[in-house]
Amino acid sequence: MGEIINVQELFGENVFNDKVMLEKLPKKVYKELHKTIDDGKELDPMIAEVVAGAMKEWAIEKGATHYTHWFQPLTGFTAEKHDAFITAPKADGSVQLEFSGKELIKGEPDASSFPSGGLRATFEARGYTAWDCTSPAFVRQDAAGAILCIPTAFCSYTGEALDQKTPLLRSMEAIQAQTLRLLRVLGNTTSRKVKPSVGVEQEYFIVDRAKYLKRKDLIFTGRTLFGAMPPKGQELDDHYFGVIRPRIAAFMKDVNKELWKLGVSAKTQHNEVAPAQHELAPIYAECNVAADHNQIIMETLKRVAEEHGLQCLLHEKPFAGVNGSGKHNNWSLTTDDGINLLDPGKTPHENIQFLLILTCILRAVDKHADLLRESAADVGNDHRLGANEAPPAIISVFLGDQLQDVLTQLIDTGEATHSLKGGTLHTGVKTLPDFAKDATDRNRTSPFAFTGNKFEFRMVGSRDSVAECNVVLNTIVAEAFSDACDVLEKAEDVSVAVHDLIKKYASEHQRIVFNGNGYSEEWVAEAERRGLPNIKSMVDAIPALVTEKAVNLFEKFHVFTRTELESRAEIQYEGYSKAINIEARAMIDIASKHIIPAVLRFNKSLSDTVNTMNQTGVETDVPMDMLRESAHLLSETKKRLIKLTEVTDRATEMEVGREQAVYYYEEVCTAMEALRVPVDELEMIVDKEMWPMPSYGDLLFEV
Incomplete structure (x- = not known):
């Protein structure tokens, strides 16, 4: 019998959560801290001092020797600097363990080497991390021991955001203020808080680590730069939701245990469409906590995989020819008194509040489609979006038959008098129960789909922080609510004005609604x-950050300044160029040092075979044909390798910025694709024992 896991005992055992705070903190301190968490009240330093002492004692009980301010700079990863709890030794050689309120609230990591997009000169090193008390601290246990991790924001000495968390928290304040404003206009006087709620479905690949370590392209770039398709791919759909293999199941069991300890409510796990591809999904959490939890999920997947002799690949397209990986960002708005503002109820046509919120969201997405697309822009996502495996690069909204019908009634007649019902699903089998079906189907080709009581944004790349897309979602919807309130607050008859506004927004923004096949030409x-x-590529998406429309939007709600937006655009261009440069250099290195020598050895073997057969008078047509084809492809490989080297060298000499990024996209990527073609054909000819790296078949099917 396998290990028995008591999930209730395990869950949150390494989290400084509300249960622990209630137990460890004096009642007065507990209440004051909650005022900060719940009401946004400024944290009293004396309260922080008491919290720090309790947090330290709790962490030490968990075996922690160090603490770290855990933050999310603009590198795409998390960052941390570990400090031990010990103080300077006393005269007798003993030490004390201390952790002050000041150390809890503020840290000072060196900011000079993190991306800043020109916000900081290289000699200006100071940056600050600030405790985000709305996301609970946790103790992470790994090879480094036990570390107290304190979620923090990260900003420059001059106050600009240098991370993902700071603008996310700003956007959450913006949407809360504007949603409450809208609810008040509609007569709701009881809800005190509104928070975006997010559930993130995470896709990933798992391969054997020993094979991974023999693929320099995977090590350097996270994706295979060369690789011929195996005889079988995903065409049989037999991997999707299939029985999870024992080695993967053992890995998933340990992932769940680690996540549950850290308070991450990992709920769903299954095989995805592509071979070796899987998915993990937690239960919904408040937007900020969900973003932190997704970072914990990605880190845990990678760490536990290594412990099992596996490798987790989070690149959006690690293998050509099979589906890539993304993450689905399920977004909704909930009040502190339990109302999901995106729940249409059983009769959506009568739910005026829902229809106003819905049409405001349509307006927001239509007006800022470019920004929403940019929030999912990633080097790897360029290989995935619009490839009949992920949403197209065109932003549209799927509403389904029921809501589409309600909007059509509003647009055509000005009144919605009915809502379509789901009816009953008859299975045709007597022993199976008939059951009520939903009023609408789902649409997996839509980038922004309404799925019952939430919107699912399906474009985000598997490696990316979900903070970016939620910053955009929160802010554009806050603007739409604000504009609606500007109209409604001046109206003599609010109910008439609401009706008129719903019809106006539905009519003006119906172009963004599309319920059909997003994969079709x-x-x-x-x-x-x-x-x-x-917007087909990352370099084409980046300019959306710095349009006057975007600047006005973000500055109005104090989410970004113009300077912060311009810096992020520069970081995106630079990041794109560096990523493609690494890929190009890796291709050059692998082709020069591994593939061409391997093919030469193979050709020599063929040549020796031909000579031997000639001496014995045996027909040599087959080896000669193979030798001619291999020699031709080798010649093509060399020509295209020279071309890739030339354009890559030219790109590195250009000034960092948009022009360089565009050159990498148009010239270097094209040369990379050209080089791959003859190499992949050579892999189909060369003796497998001579090919210098594991094949797709080895990686995808031998786990």
């Missing part, structure tokens, strides 16, 4: 006719 043409942007 017909949709591309239809989207162009509607005037919807089709």
